[in-house]
Amino acid sequence: MSMARVKICGITRIEDALAAAQAGADAIGLVFHAASPRAVSIEQARAIVQALPPFVTSVGLFVDASEETIRRVLEQVPLDMLQFHGDEPEAFCQRFVRPYLKAVRVRAGDDLDALAGRWPGASGILLDSYKPGVPGGTGETFDWSMIPAQRNWTLVLAGGLQADNVRQAIDLTTPWAVDVSGGVEAARGIKDVAKINAFIQEVKRV
Template sequence: MSAVRSKICGITRVEDALAAAEAGADAIGLVFYPKSPRAVSIQQARAIIAALPPFVTTVGLFVNASRCELGEILDAVPLDLLQFHGDESPHDCAGFHRPWIKALRVRPGDDLQAACRFYQGACGILLDAYVAGVPGGTGEVFDWSLIPQGLSKPVILAGGLTPGNVAEAIAQVRPYAVDVSGGVEAAKGIKDAARIQAFIQAVQGA
């Protein structure tokens, strides 16, 4: 099995982005959802991206954003990849000249194979915990046995991952990548460099 990629999401400060890059993260996530405690402004996002070394993928997270709002952000912020966390249709996710991933909040009985077919334009599917009324970033772990083997899209596993449980998650799910936010924080939106380091080491050692 090839190396599992890692994304540190909900970055709000330049120093946290640099800590993620230094630890070996493959990607960082910037949240453009005003209701999130980890939301960034266009100015913050531009400063963070400008400080990053090459080969770190920058991902913009959106929740039911209008095409106009999304277009304005993309004109101002050089994002590599888009992540849709709301009720977006495949049409809503496409047409921005960027690769995109769709987040799904997993519940018992969900047909994830059908969801992968529905979002066939996605370059990956992010699987997160379902918490009613909250589009993500809940810090909750879901039942990984709900994920079928052999999904047709690369799986990015999210939801309550920490330096302590990510190796077990990788062993069970064998995802393409793992995505962490709250599990490496000192406070909401403020990352802990030592926890980021411990998380990436656990991923690399899995």
């Protein structure tokens, strides 16, 4: 198994994006959802993306945003990838000529193969924990044993990950990538450099 890739989500500051890149993150996530404590403006996001070094993927996260809203962001922020956390159907996700991740909030009894099959064009299916009224960033894990060992879709694992459980998560689920936000924060939207480094070092040790 190759090393899992790492995405540090909920970046709101240039210094946090650079710390993630320096630590070895493969991608950073920018939240364009006003209700989130980690939301960024177009101006913030543009400055962060412009500061990134080469080969760090910028991902824009949206929750049931309108096509007009997403296109307005893309006109001003050169995002590499999109991430959809709402009820967006496959046809909508495909409209923007960008690779995309589709987030699925996992509930007990879900057939994850069937759910993943609803977005055949997705570069990855991001599994997060379900919490009523919260589209993501719950800081809670879900039952990883629900994830099929054999699957024909690309798993990005999220939900309650931090340095002290990410190795176990990778061992159990063999994801292509792991996605962390709250698990590497000093406060909502403010990352902790030591936690970022510890998280990525744990991933590398698997």
